[in-house]
Amino acid sequence: MDNLFAILFVFIQIIIGINLVLPLILFIFWRFFANKNSIIPYVKHQQDFAIIVTAYQQTDLIPEVVKSLLAIDYENYHIYIVADNCKKNENLNFNHSSISVLYPEQIIASNTGSHFYAINHFVRQHEALMIIDSDNMVDKNILKEINNYFHVGFEAVQGIRAAKNLDTMIAKLDAARDIYYHFFDGKVLFQLGSSATLAGSGMAFTVDLYKKCLENTTIKGAGFDKVLQYLILCHQKRIAFCETAIVYDQKTSQSDQLVNQRSRWINTWFRYFKFGFKLISQSIKNFNFNQFLFGIILLRPPLFLLILLSGLFFLINSYLLNITAMIIWTISFLSFIITFVLALNVSHTDKKIYKALYSIPIFIYYQVISLLNAKNANQRSVATKHQVVKKQES
Numbered sequence: 151m152d153n154l155f156a157i158l159f160v161f162i163q164i165i166i167g168i169n170l171v172l173p174l175i176l177f178i179f180w181r182f183f184a185n186k187n188s189i190i191p192y193v194k195h196q197q198d199f200a201i202i203v204t205a206y207q208q209t210d211l212i213p214e215v216v217k218s219l220l221a222i223d224y225e226n227y228h229i230y231i232v233a234d235n236c237k238k239n240e241n242l243n244f245n246h247s248s249i250s251v252l253y254p255e256q257i258i259a260s261n262t263g264s265h266f267y268a269i270n271h272f273v274r275q276h277e278a279l280m281i282i283d284s285d286n287m288v289d290k291n292i293l294k295e296i297n298n299y300f301h302v303g304f305e306a307v308q309g310i311r312a313a314k315n316l317d318t319m320i321a322k323l324d325a326a327r328d329i330y331y332h333f334f335d336g337k338v339l340f341q342l343g344s345s346a347t348l349a350g351s352g353m354a355f356t357v358d359l360y361k362k363c364l365e366n367t368t369i370k371g372a373g374f375d376k377v378l379q380y381l382i383l384c385h386q387k388r389i390a391f392c393e394t395a396i397v398y399d400q401k402t403s404q405s406d407q408l409v410n411q412r413s414r415w416i417n418t419w420f421r422y423f424k425f426g427f428k429l430i431s432q433s434i435k436n437f438n439f440n441q442f443l444f445g446i447i448l449l450r451p452p453l454f455l456l457i458l459l460s461g462l463f464f465l466i467n468s469y470l471l472n473i474t475a476m477i478i479w480t481i482s483f484l485s486f487i488i489t490f491v492l493a494l495n496v497s498h499t500d501k502k503i504y505k506a507l508y509s510i511p512i513f514i515y516y517q518v519i520s521l522l523n524a525k526n527a528n529q530r531s532v533a534t535k536h537q538v539v540k541k542q543e544s
Contacts (some may be wrong), residue, residue, distance in 0.1 A: 163475070166459050169450050170482040173489035176338050184341040190392075192294070193301040199227040199293055200276040200357070204264040205284040206234050209241045211400070216244060218287035218398075224294055228276070230268040234258045261350075261374045262364050269357070280354040285400035287314060288352075295395040296354045305359040306345075306382050308336060309352035309395030313500075320408055321401040322506035323513045326494065327453065328399070329503070333493040335447060340391035344443040345383060348375040352397030359387065373418035380425040380448070383441050384432065405516055412520035416452060420524065423449055454517040460486075 180186075201219055205212060212231060219229050229249045233242055235257045242251045252271055258264050265281065278300060282288065292309060299307045310332050313325035328349075335347040353375070363381040364374070382389055402408045429445030432438065450456070460483055467475035494503070 163463050166451075166456065166463065167478065167482050169456055170460055170486045172446070172450070173334055173493075174485040176334060176342065177489055177492060180338045180342055184338070185343070186341055190298045190302060193298055195297075195301065196224060196226040196293075197277040197297050197300055198274070199224070199297075199354070200268065200272060200279040201227055201229045201282055202265055202268045202279055203229065203231045203282045203284055203286075204234065204261060205231065205236055206259065206264075207236060208284065209233060209236050209239065211285045212241050215282065215284060215286060216249065219282070220246070220248070221290050222288065222293055223290045224297075227293060228273055230271070232258075232264040232268050234264050234267075260369065261372075262367070262369050265360070266365070269361070276357055278354055278356050279360060281351055282397065283351040283399070285314075286311075286351055287398040289394075289396035289398075292352075292395045292397070295392050299390045299392055300354075300356070304390040305356045305387055306348075306389040307354045307392050307395065308346040308348055308389055309354075309397050310336065310391075310393045311349055311352050311397050311399040313401050314398040315401055315403060316500065316502050318403040319506050319509045320405060320513065320516075321403040322503045323509060324401040324403075324408070326499070326503045326507065328401075329497045329499055330453070330490055330493045332393075333497055334489075336391040337393060339443065339447065340389075342443065344440045344447075345379070345387075345389035346391035347444075347447065348379045348389065350375045351399070352395065354395075359385075371417065371421075372414040373422055376418055376422040376425070379444075380422070380429065383429055383444055386436065386438060386441070388440055408513075408516050409520045409523065412517050413523040413526075416455075416517075416521055416524040419452055423451075452517070454514045455521070456486075457514065458518070 203212070203215060203219075216229065216231070227248070231242065231249065231251045233251060233253050236242070236253070238253065244251060250271065250273060252267060254264070254267055258267060265279075269279070278296075280293070280296065296307045296309065311328055313321065313328070316322050316325060331347070331349075337346075340346045359382065360378075362385070363378055367377065367381070369377055379389060402411055426445045426448030429441045429448065433440075433442035433445060451459070460479060464476060464479040464483070467479065
C-alpha cells in the first residue's frame with residue numbers, strides 16, 4: 151500500500167512538473183521550427199458576416215460597443231444584439247439598417263442559446279458569424295483580417311483580446327494572464343501546426359461549422375467555448391489565430407468580479423478537461439498532430455492551481471529532505487517564470503502590467519477563493535458585471 155501511494159505521489163508530481171516546463175519546450179520549438187512567416191493575402195471578396203453581441207441583464211456598455219462595430223472598415227455585415235433578460239431602454243434604441251436588437255420572449259441565460267436565437271432571426275443567410283461580448287470594442291480592420299483567413303480555407307478564427315482598461319491592480323494582472331495565454335495558447339500553438347484555443351469572444355466561424363458543432367448540443371452554465379473548440383477539433387479542423395484581429399476587452403477590475411468570473415472558469419475546467427484525454431485518443435487513431443497537441447493543452451490546470459501545487463510539492467519534498475526533487479521543482483518553476491516573462495516581452499506588454507506583477511500573490515489568493523466557490527459557480531452568477539471606472543478630466 152505504501153509503495154502504491156509513493157508511485158501515485160511521484161506520478162502526480164511528474165504530471166504537474168511537465169505542465170510547468172511545457173511552455174519552455176513549446177517556446178523552443180516555436181523559436182526554431184515554427185512557421186512564423188506565413189503570409190495571409192488580402193482579398194477583395196467580402197464574406198457576409200453576422201456580428202452577434204450577447205448581453206445578459208447589463209446593457210450600459212452596448213452603445214459604446216455598437217459605435218465601435220459601426221466604425222468597422224467593411225461593407226458586408228449585420229449586427230445582432232441579443233438582449234437576454236434585459237428591459238427595453240434607451241441604450242438599445244438604434245435607428246440603423248445594419249442593427250437588429252432582439253429581446254427573447256423567455257430568459258435564455260446561455261451563450262449558445264443567445265447565439266442561436268440570433269441565427270434564427272437572421273435578416274439574411276450570412277456566411278460567417280463573429281461573437282462579441284457586451285463590453286468589447288473592436289479594431290476597424292477586424293473583419294478584413296478574419297475574412298482573409300476564411301479565404302485561405304479556415305472555418306474558425308480566434309482574434310486577440312487586448313485590454314481596454316488597466317485601471318486597477320486586478321485589471322493589470324488579468325491582462326497579463328490574457329497576454330500569456332494569447333501567446334502560448336494562440337500564437338505558439340497555431341504556428342506549430344495545432345489550433346488556437348477559443349477565448350469566448352473575438353472569434354469567428356462559418357455559420358455552417360458553428361451550427362454543425364452546437365445546433366444539437368445543450369450547454370448549461372459557462373464554457374461554451376470549451377465545448378465548441380473540442381467539437382471543432384473532433385471534426386479535424388484547425389482554429390486559426392489572427393493577432394491582427396483585435397478586440398478590446400473590459401478586464402475584470404474588482405475582487406468580487408474576479409471571484410465570480412474565475413469560479414465559473416474553474417468550474418468549467420473541472421467539467422471539461424476530460425476533453426483532453428478524448429482528443430489525445432482520437433489523435434492516435436487519426437495520426438493527427440493538431441488534435442494531439444491541443445489535447446495536451448486541455449489537460450493543463452489553471453495557472454494559479456499549477457503554481458500552488460508546485461509550491462506544495464516543493465514543501466513536501468523539503469519536509470522529506472528529498473534534495474533531488476527540490477532541485478527539480480526549483481528548475482521547473484524557474485523555467486515557468488522565464489516563459490511567463492518571455493511571453494510578456496515578446497508581446498510588447500505595457501509597463502503598467504510589469505509593475506503590477508508584484509501583486510500576483512494577492513491575485514492567486516482571490517482565485518483560491520474562486521476555487522472554493524467553483525462548485526456552485528453557475529448559481530452564483532451567469533455573466534460578469536463590469537464596473538466602468540471613469541477617469542476625471544483634468
